[in-house]
Amino acid sequence: MLPEIVNKDSVVEVRESKAVEKSSFKKTVGYTNQEISNFKNDTFIVLKKLDTTFSYNMKYATKDNFLKENVYDCDDCLVRYETAKQLIKANTEFKKLGYHIQFFDCYRPLDIQKKMWKIFPDKRYVANPIKGSNHNRGTAVDITLVNSLEKPLAMGTKFDFFGRKAHHAYQNLPKEVLENRKLLKSVMIKNGFWAITSEWWHYNLNQSHRYPVSNFKTTCE
Numbered sequence: 169m170l171p172e173i174v175n176k177d178s179v180v181e182v183r184e185s186k187a188v189e190k191s192s193f194k195k196t197v198g199y200t201n202q203e204i205s206n207f208k209n210d211t212f213i214v215l216k217k218l219d220t221t222f223s224y225n226m227k228y229a230t231k232d233n234f235l236k237e238n239v240y241d242c243d244d245c246l247v248r249y250e251t252a253k254q255l256i257k258a259n260t261e262f263k264k265l266g267y268h269i270q271f272f273d274c275y276r277p278l279d280i281q282k283k284m285w286k287i288f289p290d291k292r293y294v295a296n297p298i299k300g301s302n303h304n305r306g307t308a309v310d311i312t313l314v315n316s317l318e319k320p321l322a323m324g325t326k327f328d329f330f331g332r333k334a335h336h337a338y339q340n341l342p343k344e345v346l347e348n349r350k351l352l353k354s355v356m357i358k359n360g361f362w363a364i365t366s367e368w369w370h371y372n373l374n375q376s377h378r379y380p381v382s383n384f385k386t387t388c389e
């Protein structure tokens with residue numbers, strides 16, 4: 169009997185430590201049902217207030233990005249409500265496999281796009297601000313997959329690696345990496361997004377052009 173009791177205790181301990189980890193999410197006040205029922209597809213929403221099962225590594229709110237500068241006032245992930253609904257659907261599928269989406273970038277004000285273009289004017293990797301990026305529309309996200317311990321799956325390159333190795337067509341990578349990229353891509357495409365050839369992490373909502381480019385600054389409330 170004793171080992172069983174010890175076992176049970178250890179299970180309880182594990183559960184408790186997970187609860188402590190997750191409590192950090194609960195500091196965020198979620199949207200009320202009333203607020204959600206008033207959202208239109210084009211409403212910009214703070215994703216963590218709608219769903220607490222994503223995780224975040226918002227690179228442009230740190231100096232760890234190709235601009236070498238923190239260009240955001242807030243590290244919240246904002247997207248249009250339609251984008252959010254599709255992301256939640258995709259994440260539901262990933263969670264069944266023990267993974268979830270982690271974000272590197274979401275909505276990006278047009279002024280930041282201009283700054284990026286000035287530093288890196290290569291349209292394979294940075295959208296020309298004259299046309300605007302789907303990030304400026306609140307319909308594009310830069311993502312990876314992490315496991316339940318927040319460990320990222322191997323994807324072959326770091327986020328914002330501007331080179332062939334980050335392209336979907338690049339095959340000279342370990343099998344595990346190719347499978348991880350394929351999983352990410354297939355589930356995102358199934359749930360209303362499309363990929364670009366040059367970045368494994370970037371996904372656009374289908375028909376993003378229906379939404380205008382925006383330039384409001386994000387501020388954490």
Ligand SMILES: [Zn+2]
Nearest residue numbers: 308309310370
């Ligand atoms: Zn992107």
